[in-house]
Amino acid sequence: MRQLKIAVVMLLIGGLLTTAAFFLAFYTAEVQRFGTVTLSEEIDSAYPLVGVSNEGLQYERPWFSQKIFYFHVPVAEASFLVLILSAFFGVRFLTTRRKEYDTKSRIAMETALTFVALTMITGVLWTKASWGVWWDWEPRLTTYFIMMLLMVAYFVLRNSIEDEERRAVYAAAFAVIAAIDAPISFFITRLIPSQHPVVFKSGFATSNLLPFILAQVGMLMIGYAIYVMRMSEERMRERLEVAKEALED
Amino acid sequence: MEATNKELYDLVLKDAPYVIAAYGVLWVAFVGYVSLVLRRIMRLEKDVQAVQEAVERREG
Known part of the structure; x- marks a missing residue:
């Protein structure tokens, strides 16, 4: 319960930071x-x-549609980090075979997929406003789309295996495979020619940097809070199952 | 924004629906998802308490 309380506090701070970033993005950030x-x-x-x-x-x-950037990029970067966290727990499961790591890996993957979906939606809106098309098969978008498909496949795989141990092993291995795409997608715009803007390559005015940093920190806090809240829910569900079994005995 | 002319403002405002939609979707999704999870946690908490009380009653 203590962790849940910390998560709620983190969520509130994250909400405040992202709201501050929102106002700065429109009132002080240079167009x-x-x-x-x-x-x-x-x-x-x-x-x-x-x-x-x-x-x-x-x-x-x-370039007014650039304002989408202040939330699109923090959500995308949070999605990469939470996906890597899922793979980390997957590796921990493979080395220890402890069920709790399988649960942590699954919940992190679920949180990451939520962030990926939001990155996709904000990204598609930005693409339409800036490039005039809803989608373009350029390197960043393509690798990110592949990453999303791998994450969806992770849940399809989980649902298709009944044996708990086998399911956890395959899912852990698959989480690692999906996470390999995260650095590929992040660095691809720096390695091969791409239409997608590269944020830290071209520099940033201070008025643009501040809302971005606030949004990034806030988004990571929201991501952490969502993960902890979902973990608390899972633990409570397990407690309920145990209590029900005790009642039936 | 320092531009003082209508033509450029008009161009900027063509992007506005996409910007509003992006921020709107993001906030609605977060608020919706978080409230859903919190509601589920509160319901589970009540269920756990009810079952634990039932176990205690039976044992007591």
Whole structure:
């Protein structure tokens, strides 16, 4: 119960930090620029004129959809970390064969999948607003999509094996395989040409960095809180089963 | 945002529905999921207590 209380406190702090990040992202963070926009007339613009073509005057385009970044990236990074945590517990299970590690690995995988789903939704909305398409088979999106399929397959695998011991062994091995995709997906935009923005490569204005850090810390706290809350639920379920068995005896 | 012209604001606001949807989905999902888990925990707590009381009554 103590852990659950800590998780609720973490959840509240995480909620406060992400809310603060939300306000900073809209009120103080500098609006980024992406591509150009062609206008027929000259205007008194805060965004510089970058060229003149037959169609008109080209100004730098304010990139409002970039605001999605402040939550999309923290959710994505949290998903990578929780997936790696799931693989870690999987390895612990394989070395110790203790059931509690199988449960921890499963709950971490479930939490990671929640974060992956949210990354996908926010990502698809960003892609549509920034690139004009809902989806593009570029390296980051493709590897992340494969990672999501592997995580879904993890639960399909679990549900298809009845024997508890075998199920836990296969699931642990599969969690490790799924987690291998996390660093691949993270580093792929740095290794091969990709349309996907690379956040820390191009630098950051302080006004953009602060909301990002707050959102990142807040999101990790929310992730931790969700994991601990789900673990408490599982433990309580086990306690209920034990109490029921005692009643039946 | 320092731009002072309507044309650029119009362009920026075309992105707004996607930004609002992204933040909306995120918050609704988190709040929904967390309240669901907390409700389940509270129900389980009551069940555990009820079963434990039943065991104690039977033994007592």
